[in-house]
Amino acid sequence: MVHPPEEQRVFREWKQQGPTSAAQARAMAEDFMAVVGYGDEKQREAVLLVVSELVTNALRHGRGVTAFRLSHDTRGLTVSVRDAEDRPPREQPLDPGRPGGFGMHLVRSLTGGVEVLRRPGGKSVRATVPRPCVGSRL
Incomplete structure (x- = not known):
């Protein structure tokens, strides 16, 4: 009997020295994507947008x-941001007359969904940018 290969998961986590800005988090994500071999430019851009939005919200x-945690497996690249607030992020109604309030809409459209995990002393917000299918574009 042949068993399918185990799913490989590669991750990098920063607990004590997490990013203090969205720009720093994007640089960390760029380094991580270079290590795990993310060459698809549209997927890289999607990951960087998700990183920016989740870190900025935190x-x-x-x-x-x-x-701050980045992980990669066959499904895609998962961004997880933990903060000290226990309330989940709120998705604002889209209003072109009001600045801001569209970040979670953007994250959901790039990832298909956001998972919020309550933790002692705060929460983790996690979203996965899926790997593009062979022959398709993200």
């Missing part, structure tokens, strides 16, 4: 980033 509404 800094602006979650009392700072307390942990």
Whole structure:
């Protein structure tokens, strides 16, 4: 009997020295994607947008980033941002007359969904940018 190969998961986690800005988090994600071999430009851009939005939300509404984790497996690249606020992110109604409030809509459209895990002392917000199918574009 032949068993399918185990799913390989590669991750990098920053707990004590997480990003203090969205720009720093994007640089960390760029380094991680270079290590795991993300060459698809559209997928790289999607990951960087998700990183920016989740980290910015944690800094602006979650009392700072307390942990930052990037992981890669056959499904795609998962971004997980932990902050010190226990309230889940709120998705604002889209209003072109109001600045901001579209970040979670953007994250959901790039990932298909956001998972919020309550933790002692805060929460983790996690989203996976799927790997493009062979022969398709993200």
